[in-house]
Amino acid sequence: MVQINFAKREINCKLVYYGPGLSGKTTNLEVVHKKAPASKKGELTSIATEGDRTLFFDYMPLELGKVGGMNTKFQLYTVPGQVYYNATRKLVLQGADGVVFVADSQPDKMDENLESFQNLEENLREQGLDPKTIPMVLQWNKRDLPNVLTPEELDAKMNKYGAPTFEAVAVTGDGVFPTLKKLAQIVLEKLNREYGLQNDGPGGGSAPAKEPPKEKEPAKAPAAATPPPKKPAAEPPPAKEPVREPAKAKAQDDRAERERAERERERERERAEREREREKDRERDREKEARPKPRDFNVTPPAQEPAKKGGGKGVLLLLLLIAVIGGAVGAGFAGKLGPLQKHYDDHLRQHLGGGTPAGQ
Amino acid sequence: MAMKPSDTDQKLRKQRLIFYEDDIGRINKALENYQNLSKSRCNMLIDVEGHPVTQVGSTEGINLETIAALVAASFAATKEVAKILGETEFSSLTHQGKNESIQLSIVGDRTILTTIFDSQDTTVGMVMFYTKELVEKLNAIFNEIKSRKDSGKPIFNDDFKDMSGVLDDMFGDV
Ligand SMILES: Nc1nc2c(ncn2[C@@H]2O[C@H](COP(=O)(O)OP(=O)(O)O)[C@@H](O)[C@H]2O)c(=O)[nH]1
Ligand SMILES: [Mg+2]
Numbered sequence: 382m383v384q385i386n387f388a389k390r391e392i393n394c395k396l397v398y399y400g401p402g403l404s405g406k407t408t409n410l411e412v413v414h415k416k417a418p419a420s421k422k423g424e425l426t427s428i429a430t431e432g433d434r435t436l437f438f439d440y441m442p443l444e445l446g447k448v449g450g451m452n453t454k455f456q457l458y459t460v461p462g463q464v465y466y467n468a469t470r471k472l473v474l475q476g477a478d479g480v481v482f483v484a485d486s487q488p489d490k491m492d493e494n495l496e497s498f499q500n501l502e503e504n505l506r507e508q509g510l511d512p513k514t515i516p517m518v519l520q521w522n523k524r525d526l527p528n529v530l531t532p533e534e535l536d537a538k539m540n541k542y543g544a545p546t547f548e549a550v551a552v553t554g555d556g557v558f559p560t561l562k563k564l565a566q567i568v569l570e571k572l573n574r575e576y577g578l579q580n581d582g583p584g585g586g587s588a589p590a591k592e593p594p595k596e597k598e599p600a601k602a603p604a605a606a607t608p609p610p611k612k613p614a615a616e617p618p619p620a621k622e623p624v625r626e627p628a629k630a631k632a633q634d635d636r637a638e639r640e641r642a643e644r645e646r647e648r649e650r651e652r653a654e655r656e657r658e659r660e661k662d663r664e665r666d667r668e669k670e671a672r673p674k675p676r677d678f679n680v681t682p683p684a685q686e687p688a689k690k691g692g693g694k695g696v697l698l699l700l701l702l703i704a705v706i707g708g709a710v711g712a713g714f715a716g717k718l719g720p721l722q723k724h725y726d727d728h729l730r731q732h733l734g735g736g737t738p739a740g741q
Numbered sequence: 742m743a744m745k746p747s748d749t750d751q752k753l754r755k756q757r758l759i760f761y762e763d764d765i766g767r768i769n770k771a772l773e774n775y776q777n778l779s780k781s782r783c784n785m786l787i788d789v790e791g792h793p794v795t796q797v798g799s800t801e802g803i804n805l806e807t808i809a810a811l812v813a814a815s816f817a818a819t820k821e822v823a824k825i826l827g828e829t830e831f832s833s834l835t836h837q838g839k840n841e842s843i844q845l846s847i848v849g850d851r852t853i854l855t856t857i858f859d860s861q862d863t864t865v866g867m868v869m870f871y872t873k874e875l876v877e878k879l880n881a882i883f884n885e886i887k888s889r890k891d892s893g894k895p896i897f898n899d900d901f902k903d904m905s906g907v908l909d910d911m912f913g914d915v
Contacts, residue, residue: 384792385896388765392896393792421911423806428814437814442806445911448904449897456791456810472817476790562912569904576896645903652910 382476383572391452394568395476396561399501400483401493402434402462405522405551409483410439410459412557417443418658435461438473448569455565462497471504479516479568480505481560483551484539486521486529494539516567517544520560525550764886765795768879772797775875780863782841785855786848786879787812794852803857812855816845833872835865846872849883 384393398406407427414425421444428437438458445453458477460470474480482501484494502512521535530538532548540546545563549556772784776798783798785805791813793805820830833846842865846854854876858868 382790384788384790384794385759386765386794387896388760388762388795393788395790395792417911423804426807426811437818440807440810442810446907447900448907449899449901451896453907454806456806458810468821469818472814472821475817476788558912562908565912566905566908569901573897573901573904576894 383478383568385451385576389452390450391454392572393454393456394478394572395456395458396479396481396564396568397474397477398457398459398481398483399470399474399497400462401485401490401497402464404462404483404485404490404494404497405520405549406459406462406483407435407439408551409481409520409522409549409557409560410441410457412551412554413443413457413561414441416554416558419661420444420658421446434463435459436466437461437469445565449573453569457561464496464500467500467504470500471507474501474504475508477505477510477515479518479564481518481520481564482539482544483520483522483549484535486523486535486548487526488528488530491530491538498539513542516564516571517542518560518564518567519544519546520549520551520556521546522549522551522556524548524555525553760794760886764882767882768795769797771875771878771882775871779856779858779868779871781856781858781868782862783857785809785812785857787853787855789813789816789851789853798857808855812843812845812853816847816853833869835869837865844868844872846876848876848879849887852879852883854879 382395386392398409400406407429410425414422423442425439425441427435427439429435429439438460441457443455443457445455447453458473460466460473480501482498484490484498505512505515519535519540521529521532523529532546536546545567547556547560547563549560551557768786772786772795775781776784781798783796783800783803785796785800785808786794787809788794791810793809796805816834819834823830830847833844835844836842837860840860842858842860844856844858844865846856848854854872856868856872
């Protein structure tokens with residue numbers, strides 16, 4: 382659930398990459414981490430097994446910048462896709478504000494895609510979230526492989542709620558940003574509908590969204606549907622809310638115009654700054670590329686800089702504990718589901734036994 | 742994506758804790774007082790979903806967002822363990838390191854108090870002793886926040902219209 386902190390003028394949203402094992406969720410996050418400007422992203426932390434399989438989750442914070450006056454941050458998570466990790470998957474999904482479902486486009490992965498999607502629906506419902514209304518984007522990944530299903534086929538089979546869809550080749554980075562961008566937009570617009578300017582006419586001050594590939598949003602006026610603002614006792618100063626009076630409207634418009642221009646200049650400056658950072662990043666990447674670098678962030682202590690006074694050790698301990706517990710919970714769960722054990726075993730064998738797609 | 746907030750959305754809206762300057766000011770004061778008494782190094786409040794709420798003390802060298810995500814996950818995982826053992830949850834957890842230790846205590850039903858302390862400065866017993874009092878104090882503040890009526894205050898200003906520009910800046914014009 383989005384956390385709103387007026388003290389820091391900050392909102393925090395939790396976005397979760399969901400999907401079957403090996404569909405490319407971790408790869409998506411790696412790409413976001415690689416491409417995002419350094420000052421806007423935190424460490425990519427993975428709680429994974431030796432063989433790169435996500436045990437609990439991958440996590441990275443991403444700062445979008447100022448939206449509507451609020452510093453907007455996303456916490457990006459991936460879930461472990463393997464069927465038997467449902468207990469840990471549920472934990473990661475807790476309080477999710479949006480979901481990217483990463484599907485593998487290969488025909489023989491359809492069953493796993495569907496099973497995982499159904500599992501997502503169940504887990505959402507279990508925590509009182511409606512799979513129909515939670516912001517969601519579907520990604521058809523691995524478009525580079527031969528004989529993949531067409532987007533139309535995938536859509537017909539998987540997209541029961543008419544969510545926006547994107548084709549992707551996560552290993553090359555194709556489609557990764559557009560997917561995340563769309564989800565970010567939907568999440569923020571939903572938040573604005575719930576909490577946006579209430580007297581701003583139909584649309585509630587929401588951004589003129591570019592048409593998604595497919596979206597079944599009915600064109601109803603959302604602002605009217607939200608309850609009228611109530612006056613609370615304890616509220617900080619800037620809370621006096623504008624029920625616009627016609628006489629004041631003109632002056633307000635003028636001022637709004639000037640403020641907008643100022644913001645535009647501000648954004649221009651920020652953009653230039655970001656471009657400089659990106660260039661620095663690219664340079665750093667070029668240097669790094671010289672060395673071969675497989676997934677090197679398994680169980681990374683959160684702070685890259687050594688925490689002072691051996692703080693890193695404590696954190697490492699914490700990580701280990703989580704890993705052990707996560708494993709135990711997963712195992713306990715699997716143990717309970719005796720009849721399905723064979724299924725899990727088959728599943729594992731399938732993946733471990735040379736099921737790795739090309740392009741590694 | 743229904744335009745009208747669904748029932749679950751409305752329910753969530755009610756559950757949501759919104760923090761204002763005053764709240765954070767009071768919380769920080771309680772945390773600082775506790776930190777002095779317990780001789781801990783730093784204290785953070787973390788949402789059970791992994792978002793940092795506030796922190797006091799020396800957090801230098803600690804990546805707050807990452808630690809918040811990990812602490813919340815750790816807490817969530819042990820909660821499942823507690824359930825298996827027939828408990829509803831463990832109200833506190835301690836991870837002891839050689840020098841640095843961390844103690845997690847649940848506050849209300851949505852927030853985790855995270856105390857980092859140095860074994861040279863204090864002991865687990867000391868920290869736990871003062872934690873009890875703090876948790877009571879924080880519970881009272883949180884109950885107040887929770888019972889306060891939803892202000893209906895918009896979180897975004899008019900600038901929200903520029904949202905797609907901000908997204909373009911981050912993700913490219915696609
Ligand atoms: N050919 C191909 N392989 C991919 C693509 N995306 C991911 N992979 C590979 O699929 C495997 C599983 O990816 P990973 O991100 O770990 O999957 P996860 O289990 O969903 O986190 C890895 O070997 C990736 O390199 C893609 O677009 N095309
Ligand atoms: Mg993974």
